[in-house]
Amino acid sequence: MDTQDDGLKWFGEGFDGFPKRLPDDCVEYSLFIIDSKLKTQKELLARLEAVCKESLKLSESLLKEYIWQRDVFKIELESGKGLMYLHGLTNYGDSVEDEWLVVYILRELSNRFPGLWIKIVDTDGEFLLIEAANALPRWLNPEIADNRVWLHHNQLRIIPLTAAAASSTTDKTAPISRSLTLEEALKIITSTPDILINSPFIEEEAFYRLRNYPDQIKTSMHHAMITIPRKLASILHDRPMSIAPATEAFYLRDPIALKPLQTNSSELIFPPNDLVTVSTRFTKVLFAQLKSQHFEAPAAWKDILTRMAKETSETGKRYVRLGIGMKVTSGFEMLVTDPKNGDSRVVRELKILLDDLAAGNESDLPTDQEVAKWTDVTREDDESWLDINFEDFERELQGKGKDKTKSGASGTFGPEPPSGFGDAKTQADLKKMVERFEAFLNDDEAGIGGAEVDDMDQDDDEDEGDEEDSEDEDKDVSFDEKEFARMMREMMGMPPEEEDAEDSTGEARKIEEVETSDEEDNQLDEARKIRKVMERMEAELNEAGALDLDPTPKKLSALKGESKATPKTVEEEVHEDSDEGVDIDFNLAKNLLESFKSQAGMAGPGGNLLGLMGLQLPRDEGDAASTSKRT
Structure with a gap:
């Protein structure tokens, strides 16, 4: 019977072991000495021992009173696969501050030893690139980032795709869009260190959390x-x-x-x-x-x-x-x-x-x-610092903050006391987070999902003709915000705005001009078809009551095109008279309030929609609290 080859290497056939993965909440660091002046292993060992002693001195001077959450910073000599280097693993638990303290110590060590190259990763992989995701080039994605990021001489250095192509033995013309092995990365650093990238923008984002060190250790x-x-x-x-x-x-x-x-x-x-x-x-x-x-x-x-x-x-x-x-x-x-x-x-x-x-x-x-x-x-x-003022927190998230000055009792202006929300570092971190989120939302070059679509994510089998067709389709399917708003106002029975009226008049004139051309006649036919579809949709929605902003018999008859009004009962007339001038969709309001209540004080769609409309509702305190207040 024929057996299918699954490509898996079994024991004795070059099996390299199962893929290694760091435990949760751990940061791993490897320190290599790359110096052409070192000719023997003995000289390399002496240099590594000097780095190890310097790390102990640095830890003693910086961390006299510091308390590690779980594991301390520690490096030991490792050897394997023809390499000799220093290695360390720190479990930081719930204290992310420990992880960044490790980064700061390693960065200081790289500044004291010019030939020192440091690789540092955590459970998420190249977390320094995650911090700098807002400033990364499109080609540097998680699929190819392994072993490309290094600390050297107090700088963040990145191995580009061109360096990977130069070191490849398979294809010398095209870059390799994959992660590098540790041996390949060290070979590139040894042979062509000048080709590595050092971007100030990426470096600033990656090391943003180190801005307050070493004072942050005591803080x-x-x-x-x-x-x-x-x-x-x-x-x-x-x-x-x-x-x-x-x-x-x-x-x-x-x-x-x-x-x-x-x-x-x-x-x-x-x-x-x-x-x-x-x-x-x-x-x-x-x-x-x-x-x-x-x-x-x-x-x-x-x-x-x-x-x-x-x-x-x-x-x-x-x-x-x-x-x-x-x-x-x-x-x-x-x-x-x-x-x-x-x-x-x-x-x-x-x-x-x-x-x-x-x-x-x-x-x-x-x-x-x-x-x-x-x-x-x-x-x-x-x-x-333990106290959180939720009003200040929401104000910080909105990017407003507090006024720097306020009027005193005597009418003079003076500095306002510090905000009740966190300390200066917490406010700076929150401000940075909001700025990054706003930049992400306001990215005009983002794809339909809100994120950029890398070339690597596209199918290589697609030919250029298909790409041109898709671009033409994108151009044809354009979105006119003003036209959409005007059509929605018509569907909901609302009077057109002055600008819309002017636009409609101008649009009518344009239609008259368009009729003189045969090619534009086709576009007009398409517009008419769309108009008919919208009218059918409007009729169906009216029948279902979805567009019923004023559920009175008079308006229902008007929407359905009835020539005669439906007779009203006494109760309906009284209800209409009492709500005269008020156009409220009770069901919509009820659903919004129930959605806001179900959030239980947390963030959610109901609160976000109300916030966009300028409505700030108080936090729901539950039925029991409401009952006690009424009594």
């Missing part, structure tokens, strides 16, 4: 006063970086992890005894994860929280600090006791510290005087 941190057990305060003071895995253990908790919290206070590793209030360092992402979570207090903490609520109220500082401290303590409890964290280096270090404290009968715990001497023990940053 992304947040200090908060929390009330926690003295034992935990001692551990946090010794291992401040452990706050990240503990917060993540709390944030990603499951029923198995919560089980240890249901035991008695005496069985807990961190019982709520001997509490102290200290300043703890978080990243803004970590603090937001703790602050935003609704968490029912464990049994051991309920009495303490109840007493504190009676003393200070639930909005008092002491109660809030105790609540955050309860969440942090619960996170550490789950982190240490959950078996799935047994292989974690941080957990092993925490258990060693706990064993040391248990061996010393906790006599080594810091006293209140020692705690008072800790650095920044009373530091507490402002939490206003």
